[in-house]
Amino acid sequence: MATEIRQASSAWMYRRALRLALNYLIAIAIGIILIFPLLWMFSGALKTKELLLEETVINLIPPLPWQWHNFIDAWTALAFTRFLFNTLVITVASLFGGLLTASMVAYGFARLRFVGRNVLFFIVLGTMMVPMQVTAIPTFLLFHRLGWLNTYLPLIVPMWMGGGAFYIFLLRQYIMTIPTELDDAAKIDGCSPIGIYRHVILPNIGPALAAASIFLFLHSWNDLWGPLIYLTDDNTWTLARGMLTFKRTLAEFRHGGGLRQYQIHWFLSLGTMTMLPVLFIYLVLQRHFVSGVVTSGLKG
Amino acid sequence: MRPSRFRLPPGEAWRENFYGYLFISPWILGFVIFLAGPLLVSLGLMFTEYAGFKKITYVGLANFEELIKFDIRFIGSLRVSAVFAFWTVSLAIIISLAMALLLNQRFRGHTFFRGLFYLPAAVSGVAMTFVWAAMFEKDYGMFNQILRIFDFDRVAWLTSIEWALPSYIIMRLYGVGHYMVIMLAGLQSIPDDLHEAAKVDGASGLALFRHITLPLLSPTIFFLMIVGMIGSLQVFTEGFMLTQGGPARSTLFYVLYLYIVAFTERRFGYASVLAWLLFLIIMSLTLLQFWLARRWVHYESQEA
Numbered sequence: 232m233a234t235e236i237r238q239a240s241s242a243w244m245y246r247r248a249l250r251l252a253l254n255y256l257i258a259i260a261i262g263i264i265l266i267f268p269l270l271w272m273f274s275g276a277l278k279t280k281e282l283l284l285e286e287t288v289i290n291l292i293p294p295l296p297w298q299w300h301n302f303i304d305a306w307t308a309l310a311f312t313r314f315l316f317n318t319l320v321i322t323v324a325s326l327f328g329g330l331l332t333a334s335m336v337a338y339g340f341a342r343l344r345f346v347g348r349n350v351l352f353f354i355v356l357g358t359m360m361v362p363m364q365v366t367a368i369p370t371f372l373l374f375h376r377l378g379w380l381n382t383y384l385p386l387i388v389p390m391w392m393g394g395g396a397f398y399i400f401l402l403r404q405y406i407m408t409i410p411t412e413l414d415d416a417a418k419i420d421g422c423s424p425i426g427i428y429r430h431v432i433l434p435n436i437g438p439a440l441a442a443a444s445i446f447l448f449l450h451s452w453n454d455l456w457g458p459l460i461y462l463t464d465d466n467t468w469t470l471a472r473g474m475l476t477f478k479r480t481l482a483e484f485r486h487g488g489g490l491r492q493y494q495i496h497w498f499l500s501l502g503t504m505t506m507l508p509v510l511f512i513y514l515v516l517q518r519h520f521v522s523g524v525v526t527s528g529l530k531g
Numbered sequence: 532m533r534p535s536r537f538r539l540p541p542g543e544a545w546r547e548n549f550y551g552y553l554f555i556s557p558w559i560l561g562f563v564i565f566l567a568g569p570l571l572v573s574l575g576l577m578f579t580e581y582a583g584f585k586k587i588t589y590v591g592l593a594n595f596e597e598l599i600k601f602d603i604r605f606i607g608s609l610r611v612s613a614v615f616a617f618w619t620v621s622l623a624i625i626i627s628l629a630m631a632l633l634l635n636q637r638f639r640g641h642t643f644f645r646g647l648f649y650l651p652a653a654v655s656g657v658a659m660t661f662v663w664a665a666m667f668e669k670d671y672g673m674f675n676q677i678l679r680i681f682d683f684d685r686v687a688w689l690t691s692i693e694w695a696l697p698s699y700i701i702m703r704l705y706g707v708g709h710y711m712v713i714m715l716a717g718l719q720s721i722p723d724d725l726h727e728a729a730k731v732d733g734a735s736g737l738a739l740f741r742h743i744t745l746p747l748l749s750p751t752i753f754f755l756m757i758v759g760m761i762g763s764l765q766v767f768t769e770g771f772m773l774t775q776g777g778p779a780r781s782t783l784f785y786v787l788y789l790y791i792v793a794f795t796e797r798r799f800g801y802a803s804v805l806a807w808l809l810f811l812i813i814m815s816l817t818l819l820q821f822w823l824a825r826r827w828v829h830y831e832s833q834e835a
Contacts, residue, residue, distance in 0.1 A: 251638055254633060254636050254638050255638065257633055258633060258634070258638075258641075258644045261630060261633075261644075261648065262644060262647045262648070265647065265648060265650065265651050265705070265708075266647065266650070267673075268651075268662065268663075268666060268673060268705070269650075269651075269654070271666065271673045272662045272665075275665070283671060284670070284671055285671070286671050286676070287670070287671060287675075287676060287679055288676060288679065288680075289673070289676045289677065289680065332557040332558070335554050335555075335557060336554060336555045336557055336558040338554055339550075339551050339552075339553075339554030339555040340555065343547050343550050343551035343554060344544075344547045344551070345547055345548040345550075345551025345552055345555075346548055348551065351555065354562070355558065358562070358566055360761075360810075360813060360814055360817055361566065361570070361810060362761075362764075362765055362786075362806070362809050362810055362813055364765070364786055364789055364790075364806050364809060365569070365570060365573060365806040365807060365809065365810045366565060366566060366569035366570060366573065367569075367793065367806070368569075368572075368573055368576065368793055368799050368802060368803055368806070369568065369569035369570075369572035369573050369576070370565060370569050371794075372572075372583070372799075373564075373568075373569070375583075375584075389561060389565050391557065392557045392558065392560050392561025392562075392564070392565065393555075393557045393558035393561045393562075399558065423550070424550040424553075424554065425550070428554070449653070449656065452656065453655075453656030453657050453658075453768075455657055455767075455768045455771065455772070456767060456768070456790075459771075459794075460794060470657070471656075471657035474657055474658070474661060475657070475771075475772060495665050495668070495671075498661055498662065498664065498665045499662060499665060501658070501661065502658045502659065502661045502662040502665075503658075504658075505657065505658035505661075506654050506658040506659065509653060509654050509656070509658075510650075510653075510654060513650065513653040513654070517646050517649075520649070520653065521645065521646075521649065521712055
């Protein structure tokens, strides 16, 4: 009897171990597939152009000497320092404006009982259905009239008006989880809603703000549509906009000057450099990232 | 009947109204200036010919006539976007479900793998698109290097009519981690005791998945379908950067075509028609999904 149980349990444990090993094997395989393109990029960025153009076999270890100057060459081929500066100004200003106004609006919708609140919040959600391309032309004409083309303003000012329905929704959901007793206590102490927003709500929505700031950052950092339409003067270009022209110049080169003119090593080193800040922020804030996706995703 | 609400004293009610509208005023401003206003203007622009800066001509229904009768590029772009959206969303849902089921096993290190699987979705963007261009190169790109290992012929990924669109689908699927994270959260919201109860009743793994996991996960899948479809109908950056619609318009995505009409050809009137049509398509798809969902989506509360 006892041996029977022991045999049964060892068979069970054996199956369990097998299953665990299989889980790891599949997970590692998927991980390798997903990380492989990034490794290919990193390693390619350190190779010479000649090598890259002749390589037909996968080789993730660049031969010595590693071509670190690819990074400098690609960076100085166009005014990328200027583009980086523009990108940072636009990103920081929109991030700040988006966080400030989205949290204000979210607080209003989550806590204050004003006439028409439900209808207006329904409209907020409805605006998520409107593709930005529908409003693009009139908005372009508006910014043209205002003389804002080729300034940072078209990319920043709209973010100071609630930042977008997605962020309002994300933050409202989070504010709803804060106990209202905290508000009431502050109210009894004589706080106005402005005081409650500053002293009760803001200090308590850190994780949601972190999640929102990641998405806001990625949005501004990667945006191509806006810079393409509003910024025609290369003094105001962002990194994304600058890289695009870089690629085009190369394509034109390619038609005129043949394949050898094609600067594939610069592609890879520029790609690496533009990706590094994103990668860094992701690794630092990963937890908030995932929770942000989940909150915004599930409650929808 | 709405449940009776707690009534505030008059002074208090005024105060709440005042502060409420004060706090949401940025959104109201943005809504009027950047959404409602432009929507109305582009509604009007549909009946005009307008190149931007000088004169604007009323053309009646000519733009609509052109759209229906003469525009081959429009029909083509609609087809390209539909095919792209269909394959991207269905493949992404299947793959992300498999990945989420794997990570839901909660083995040691599953959070590490979750972070790893999401990483590509985080780094996607202009920089990554740039790198895709190199990876899809015919002579020395990563994909053809891999094919060579298995002795397959080279594929002209972005430069052949039959492979260009599938290349974009592969690109999109690289960001499948985004779907996975949401799918995983959906799985984790399924109470464990349901599985336990079914196991006690002798249900096999497959039956468990089919009769418990899948029905309870259907709201999540449904949500991902809507969001994924709307997102992939609006794809622009990759197409604009890599192929600009070619070869032979096989990757002329709808929004890419819209951009070309509006900002390259400067036909704001006609582009407004295209934009409004996109809006209507997205809206009706969303409504259709909601309607279909009533038939097969299981919501917890309906059972009670």
